[in-house]
Every structure is written in C-alpha cells, then in structure tokens.
Amino acid sequence: MFGLEALDLARMQFAFTVSFHIIFPAITIGLASYLAVLEGLWLKTEQEVYRDLYHFWSKIFAVNFGMGVVSGLVMAYQFGTNWSAFSDFAGSVTGPLLTYEVLTAFFLEAGFLGVMLFGWNRVGPGLHFFATVMVAIGTIISTFWILASNSWMQTPQGFEIIDGRVVPVDWLAVIFNPSFPYRLLHMATAAFLATAFFVGASAAWHLLRGRDNPAIRKMLSMAMWMALLVAPVQAFIGDLHGLNTLKHQPVKIAAMEGHWDNSSGEATPLILFGWPDMEREETRFKVEIPYLGSIILTHSLDKQVPALKEFPKEDRPNSTVVFWSFRIMVALGLLMILVGVWSLWLRWRGGLFRSRPFLYLCLWMGPSGLIAILAGWFTTEMGRQPWVVYGLMRTADAVSNHSVAQMSLTLVSFVVVYFVLFGTGIGYMMRLVRKGPVTHEGKEPGTGGPGQHRTPARPLSATEEGMDDDDNAATLPRT
Template sequence: MFGLEALELARIQFAFTISFHIIFPAITIGLASYLAVLEGLWLKTGKSVYMDLYHFWSKIFAVNFGMGVVSGLVMAYQFGTNWSAFSDFAGAVTGPLLTYEVLTAFFLEAGFLGVMLFGLNRVGPGLHFFSTLMVAIGTLISTFWILASNSWMQTPQGFEIVDGRVIPVDWFAVVFNPSFPYRLMHMATAAFLATAFFVGASAAWHLLRGRDNPAVRKMLSMAMWMALIVAPIQAVIGDAHGLNTLEHQPAKIAAIEGHWENPPGEATPLILFGWPDMEREETRFKVEIPKLGSLILTHSLDKQVPALKEFPKEDRPNSTVVFWSFRIMVGLGLLMIMMGAWALLLRPRGKLYENRAFLHMALWMGPSGLIAILAGWFTTEIGRQPWVVYGLMRTSDAVSNHTVVQMSVTLVLFVVVYFALFGAGLGYMMRLVRKGPVPAEGTNHQEGGPGQQRTPSRPLSAAPDDEDDTQTERS
C-alpha cells in the first residue's frame, strides 16, 4: 500500500487509532472534574445556574465516555494482534499495569456512573455528589496507570531481562519511573485545559448568536479563569518535563530542537523555525536566536545541548516531524496563556461577554487543547523512535509477522469504521453543544415527576431534533 512496509502500516494504524482515542479520555478527564466542581458549587451556593450546567454537560460527558471506552478496547487488542513481539517481551510489566487500571479506575467509574447520570432524583444530594466525585477520581486514576505504563516504555527501570523477556523486580520503581511524574502532571493539566477551551468555545458560540443567559456566561467565565491560572502552570510543568527528557532521552531533545552539531565552545541557539532535513543532516531555512537554546534547555548560557550527529543514524528520531509537532503544541499553549490574559483585561470593563473579537477567538480556540495534546503525543512517541521500549527493544523488533496486504486491509477498515462510527458520535455531541444549557431557575432539581418539565436524564433524549434546531435558530 503506497509503497509502505508492514511495519510502517502497523505504526500508522496504531497512530490513527490512538489519535482518535486520546481525544475522548482527555475530554472525559476534564469534564468529570468540571461536573464535580459544578455540583459542589450548587450544593454550596444553591444557585440553579450550576445545576443547569451540570445537566447540560453530563449528557455530553456520557456520550464522550462511551466513545472513549469503545475506542480504548481497540487499543488493547492491537497489542496482541499487531505488536505480539512487544507483548511477549514486555507484557509482564505492561499487562499488570493495564489490569490495575481496569480494576481500580474503570470499575470505580462504572460503579458510580449510573448514579451520577440517572440518580439525582433518586438519591440524596450528598450521595449523588459523592458519585460524581468518584467518577472524577476514577478518570484520574485511569490516567495514572496508563501514563505509568507508557512512561515505563520511555524511561524503563525496576526490571531484569530473563530469557529475552522483561521481568519486574521492583514495582515501585516500575510505576514511579523517572519520567512518570512529569508526564502525569503534563497530561492531566492538558486535559483540563482542553476541556476548558471546549467549554469556552461552546459559550462563545452561543453568545455570538445572541443566546445570552447566566449559564452561558458562567461557562465562559469559568473556562477563562481556568486558562488564566492553569495555562501558565502548564508551561512550568512543560519546562520541567523538558529538563527530564534532556537527561533521559537526549536524542529526542536534539530532534525537537533540530540541532545537528555543537561547534566547540559555543552555546546552543534556539531555532524558532526551519526545516530539519534528515538526509542532508541540517536544518534548512532556520531562524535562530543565539544562546537561547542553552538558556531554556539547560538554564545556563554556556552549556551545550546534545546534537543529532552525536547519535548513530539508526538511533535518531525523525526531527522533521517532532520539530514541528512540538512547535504546534508550544504555540497553542502560548495562545492559551494569551486568551486567559485577554479575558482578565476585559472583565473589569464588563466586556468579556460582548467583545466579538474575543468571542470569535475563543470559538476558534475550541479545539486548540485537543490539537495540542495530539501534537504533544506525536512529539513524545515519534521522538522515542526507533525504540518501542527505550534502549531495550526497537520498534522493528516489536511488530507481529503480518503481510502488507493484511495490514493494508485492516488499516482501510479502521479508517472507514472510525470515521463512520466516531464521526456520528462527534456529530451528536456537537448537536448537544448547539442546544446549549437550559435555564431552569425556580425549578427544584431534586424533585420532578409526572407532568413536570425537566432536562432529560438519558443522553439520547437530550439532543434536539431538526425542527427544534430550526425553531431555536429563528428565535
């Protein structure tokens, strides 16, 4: 297929499926915590606006959660079907870690999810809030185990190799490997930011169409407070993560920077833009700032950053890809910081909900968090190449013995099914967003019964039909 080998097709298939999958857990993590905050504020203040938002976003959470579970199952099966050599080599580590995720996180989420989605009018507010908290905590526990497994593949420790297989000898060292704390904080924070800008974009969309109500305003306000506070924190976490990567995966940093060689005695410049050419072993058309690379990456003005030519060609990541994926992630992060600051400037003048330039920018920034997560994930995973377990097993040795035809057929099937299935799911989620929160001021959210109007508890009952959409647009 397109002149590609079975190994390359297997990598493309895994990249394609994980790119779809990672979107859903990211939104699930952020929305679960957002729902817990909304319900907590409702219990504390008694203001119905928070419960209006809870009802609205719980429907979107339910659909997103379901798609995340389905897409995640495919990822697990691929370890056995396409990467059986890897599973045989490292399964004694990765298998238990993924099992712990199911036993601790998925069961916790599944156990309380029904109460959270359908039990508000059937259990007391305290128990319902506890259920929401348990679902939110479950998403974070899931993140913990998934990142522990993936981080071990980046910076493996706590093992021995016996008869060509990895055998864990220290589970604490396996889980809390050198890159794990940084990657866990980085991913969790990225999920919160991605959700904040998703929420903020939906509010901006309604405000631009004249649908101004307290719930929509609260959505935008909370999203921008999150951006103001968390986006700078994410930058600090990213800096610490970069220092950790420089220590444990210097070739990845060299590829990210497009840095090929170190002239004696010269500090490393920061290449802002350019085109790393793997064949010519140089970064063409580069725009650089002298010494800034050393300052950012080593926090000094004289230390040098490792260069790509210091590593054998077969051990170099693809700098062309990771150079730009990293800059996309950083660029979007800077825009997030800017949006938080812009919102802060608009608040005292009462223009946060009226400045159309800001609202249009907030709308366009809606997918920015998810794009940044994907760009960061590409940087991390492609930057690890040519290793599937860094320094221990090459990707070329991890793949199953499949033919090009087999991999081509399954890849095409994945593309068709994913776009049809998850495309429909995403379209339905957008219909829910387009409906917007329904103000229910004066309504007792804990009661409800025959003849009383209220927001449906079932996710599939929450989206308007085409006639409802038309009437809403006309109004």
C-alpha cells in the first residue's frame, strides 16, 4: 500500500485509533470533575443555574463516555493483534497495570454512573453528589494507571529481563518511574484545560447568537477562570516535564528543538521556526534566538542541549514531525494563557459577555485543548522512536507478523468505521451543545428518564429528547 511496509501500516493504525480515542477520555476527565463542581455548588448555594448546567453537561458526558469506552476497547485489542511481540516481551508489566485500571477505575465509574445519570430523583442529594464525585475520581484513577503504563515504556524501571522477557521486581519503581509524576500532572491538567475551552466555546457560540441567560454566562465565566488559573500552571508543569525528559531522553529534546550540532561550543539557541532535514542533518530556514534554548531547557546561560549528531542515526526520532508538533502544542498553550488574561481584563471592565472579538476567539479556541493534547502525544510518542520500550525494545521488533495486505485492509476498515461511527456520535454531541442548557427557573421537573416517566435502561437514554422542541425540553428531569 503506497510503498509502505506492514510495520508502517501498523504504526499508522495505532496512531489513528489512539488519536480518536484520546479525545474522549480527555473530555470525560474534565467534564466529570466539572459536573462534581457544579453539583457541589448547587448543594451549597441552591442556585438553579448550577443545577441546570449539571443536567445539560451530564447528557454530553453520557455520549462522550460511551464513545470513550468503545474506542478504548479497540486500543486494548491492538496490543494482541498488531503488537504481539511487544505483549510477549513486556506484557508482565503492561498487562497488570491495565488490569488494575479496569478493576479500580472502570468498575468505580461503571458502578456509580447509573446513579449519577438517572438517580437524581431516586436517591438523596448527598448520595447523588457522592456518586458524581466517585465517577470523577474514577476518571483520575484511570488516568493514573494508563499513564503509569505509558510512562514505564518511556522510562522503564523496576524490572529484570529473564529469558528475553521483562519481569517486574519492584512494582513501586515500575509504577512511579522517573517520568510518571510529570506526565500524569501534564495530562490531567491538559484534560481540564481542554474541557474548559470546550465549555467556553459552547457559551461563546450561544452569546454570539444572542442567547444570553445566567446559565450561558456562568459557563463562560467558569471556563475563563479555569483558563486564567490553570493555563500558567500547565506551562510550569511542562517546564518540569521538559527538564525530566532532558535527563532521561535527551535525544527527544534534541529532536524537539531541531538541534543538530554543538561543535561551536556556545550556548544553545532557541530555534523558533525552521525545517529539520533528516537527510542533510540540519535545520533549514531556521529563525533562532541566541542563548534562549539553554536558558529554557537547562536554566543556565552556558550549558548546551544535547545535539542530534551525538546519537547514532538509527536512534534518532523524526525531528521534522516532533519539532512542529511540539511548537503547535506550545503555541496553543500560550494562546490559552492570553485568553485567560484577556478574560480577566474584560471581567474587570464589565465586558466579558459582550466583547464580540473575545467571544469569537473563545469560539475558535474551542478545539484548541484537544489539538494541543494530540500534538503533545505525537511529540512524546514519536519522540520515543525508534523504541517501543525506551532503550529495551525497538518498534520494528514489537510488531506482529502480518502481511501488507492484511494491515492495509484493517487500516482502511478502521478509518471508514471510525469516521462513520464516531463522526455520528460527535455530530450528535454537537447538536446537544447547540441546544444549550434549559433554565427551569424554579420549576421542579418530573421523574423518570428525559421527557418520560420511566427508568432508563441504558446510559445514552440520558440524552433522549426532542432536539428542536424547547417546550418539551423544559420538562426534562434532573438526570
């Protein structure tokens, strides 16, 4: 297929499926915590706006959660079908870690999800709030185990290799490997920011169309507080993560910076833009700032950053891709900080909900958090190449023995099915967003599922409603 080998197609298939999958857990993590905050504020203040927002976003959460579960199952199966050599080599580490994720996080989420979505009028307010908090905690625990497994592949610790297989000898070292704390914080914070900008864009869309009510305003206000407070924290975490990567994966940093040579003996400049050429071993058309690379990456004026030419060619990641994916992530992060600061200025001036340029920027920034997450994952995963377990197993040695025809067929099938299935799901979720929150203004909704006096039988029943019938929507129960 287009001159590609089975290994290339297997990598493309995994990259495609993980790129689709990561969108849903990121929003799930952020929305679950957002729902817990909304319900907690409603219990504390008894302001209807928080209850209305809870019901609105819980429907979107239900759709997103379902798509995340389905796409996640595909990821798990691929380890056995396309990467069987990797599973044989490192399965004694990755298998238990993923099992712990199911036994702790998924069971916790599944156990309380029904109460959270359908129990508003069937259990007491304290128990319902507890269920929402448990679902939110479950998403964080899930992130913990997934990042522990992936971080071990980046910085493996706590093992021995016996008879050609990894054998764990210290589970604490395996789980809390050197890169794990930074990657966990970085990913969790990214999920919160991605959700904040998703929520903010939803509010901006409604305000730009003249739908101005307390619920819409509260959505935008809370999203902008999150951007203002958390985006700078994310930049600080990213700096710590960069120092950790410089220590344990210096070739990845060299590829991210497009830095080839230290022969000058001078401090490393920061290359703002350029085109790393893997064949010519140079970054062409570069625009650089002297010393700034050393200042940012080593926190000194004279230390040099490792250069790509210091590593064998076969051990270098593709700098062309990693260089630009990293800059996309950083640029979006800086834009998030700018949006947060601008929102503070507008809030002080009393124009947060009226400034159309700002609202348009919020709307355009809606997918920015998800794009930044994808760019960050491309950076960290492609920057690890050519290793699947850094320094231990090469990606070329991890793939299953499939033919090009087999991998081509499965890749095309995945692309078609994913765009149809998840495209439909995302489209439906966007319809819910465009519908907007329903304000009950003190009216007590009925019981049962949305619009019906019954108990729903499945999670997605929480979203069943007439999408274009505002009168019916006003009778929604608190599920």
